[in-house]
Amino acid sequence: GAGVSQSPSNKVTEKGKDVELRCDPISGHTALYWYRQSLGQGLEFLIYFQGNSAPDKSGLPSDRFSAERTGGSVSTLTIQRTQQEDSAVYLCASSLGAGHITGELFFGEGSRLTVL
Amino acid sequence: KQEVTQIPAALSVPEGENLVLNCSFTDSAIYNLQWFRQDPGKGLTSLLLIQSSQREQTSGRLNASLDKSSGRSTLYIAASQPGDSATYLCAVWGGGTSYGKLTFGQGTILTVHP
Numbered sequence: 001g002a003g004v005s006q007s008p009s010n011k012v013t014e015k016g017k018d019v020e021l022r023c024d025p026i027s028g029h030t031a032l033y034w035y036r037q038s039l040g041q042g043l044e045f046l047i048y049f050q051g052n053s054a055p056d057k058s059g060l061p062s063d064r065f066s067a068e069r070t071g072g073s074v075s076t077l078t079i080q081r082t083q084q085e086d087s088a089v090y091l092c093a094s095s096l097g098a099g100h101i102t103g104e105l106f107f108g109e110g111s112r113l114t115v116l
Numbered sequence: 117k118q119e120v121t122q123i124p125a126a127l128s129v130p131e132g133e134n135l136v137l138n139c140s141f142t143d144s145a146i147y148n149l150q151w152f153r154q155d156p157g158k159g160l161t162s163l164l165l166i167q168s169s170q171r172e173q174t175s176g177r178l179n180a181s182l183d184k185s186s187g188r189s190t191l192y193i194a195a196s197q198p199g200d201s202a203t204y205l206c207a208v209w210g211g212g213t214s215y216g217k218l219t220f221g222q223g224t225i226l227t228v229h230p
Contacts, residue, residue, distance in 0.1 A: 004159070031216070035220075042221065042223065045219065045220075048217060050216070056216055058217075059217070091159060091160070098216070100218070101148070102165070103150050103165025105160075105162055107159030107160040107161070
């Protein structure tokens with residue numbers, strides 16, 4: 001596609017359920033990033049992939065959070081046993097090569113998660 | 117741990133004013149610094165990237181400066197327009213073990229009224 005695509009755009013779930021958020025990066029982009037934006041908290045780094053590997057998983061808030069990327073393309077962020085504090089907008093971004101060098105970072109519009 | 121602070125948190129100005137948004141960061145060992153714009157309900161759009169060896173970057177009515185040693189950056193917007201209304205985010209790319217990690221400030225909410 002022309003841009004970074006995220007799905008679902010909105011997800012309402014009950015506390016304790018598992019959710020999967022999907023990110024489809026721009027074709028050919030090797031780097032993929034996940035961020036979380038909570039009300040009043042700003043943007044929080046979650047995880048970064050270069051190809052299929054994640055050199056930095058330090059931002060995942062707990063072991064309920066996991067992410068994978070297969071085929072160097074689509075990534076899935078999974079939250080198990082969701083809690084109310086997981087409610088946020090989850091943003092994905094991709095870049096061709098190293099985003100920290102080019103600054104050419106493209107963001108999707110996010111997946112808004114609401115945990116009741 | 118890198119922390120990024122933006123001042124002011126919100127700013128409301130009449131159209132045509134020149135304005136300055138401020139950003140400071142605690143760890144000067146950054147790779148690059150980047151300014152983004154976010155419109156309500158949308159993702160982020162990159163405005164300017166300043167490499168750590170540079171002092172400033174310009175794009176149209178926007179000028180961003182970087183003083184890495186003092187941990188400060190400013191975004192200058194000339195002749196503001198209502199279409200500039202958005203949240204402006206400053207972010208630093210980590211160096212060393214934080215390679216690939218972008219740390220954001222809380223943002224400045226800008227409103228430009230006609």
